[in-house]
Amino acid sequence: MRKLAILALPLILCGCFDDLTEQQEFINQVRANTNNNVEPIPEIKKFNHFAYTASEKRSPFVAPKPEVIQDRLLQVQNCLHPDPRRRKEALERFPLENLQMRGTIGSTTELLALITAPDNSLHEVGIGGRMGLFNGKVTQVQNGFIELLELIPDGAGCWKERLTKVEIVEAGSNASS
Secondary structure, three states: OHHHHHHHHHHHHHHOOOOOHHHHHHHHHHHHHOOOOOOOOOOOOOOOOOOOOOOOOOOOOOOOOHHHHHHHHHHHHOOOOOOOOOOOOHHHHOOHHHOEEEEEEEOOOOEEEEEEOOOOOEEEEOOOOEEOOOOEEEEEEOOOEEEEEEEEEOOOOOEEEEEEEEEEOOOOOOOEO
16 A cells, blocks of 8 residues: 555656646736726815704704694695595506506497506496596596596695596507606
8 A cells, every 4th residue: 555655646746747827828818907006095075064044943853833733734624635535446556657548348328448457457447437546537438548537646735636648559558648
């Protein structure tokens, strides 16, 4: 066994003297393509101080006076707003941009629109039906479009009405205005 180890040792050491030119070429190539320039530290912009002039106004961290809250509630109650207790219909889960009118079905007295939802379900919608995220109520169904009356929040606690059309689309496109 010892003789075998003595004979194998020179053979193993010969394997360590392989040609290293490929590795050296790779190292030289990487060094040649590497950019050693370090970008300078960006200049720090000078901070401009300004005077705080809203100190006489109410702090956002303090509750307003009760009479201010009461006045605001009266304003909100006397304006247009959707019924929060009304049960939502299936198509009110989707934005109008994701709903597509595919056609109509019915007679001239009662025409229903065929609407496909993003989950590939088909729905029939008639006058008085609801769709879209903004409480859209169908006011008119024609062969080429549906007309909706939506309630859009105005940012002050009230809502405004907006007339919107969803037009019939060919396969692969969507049109709503």
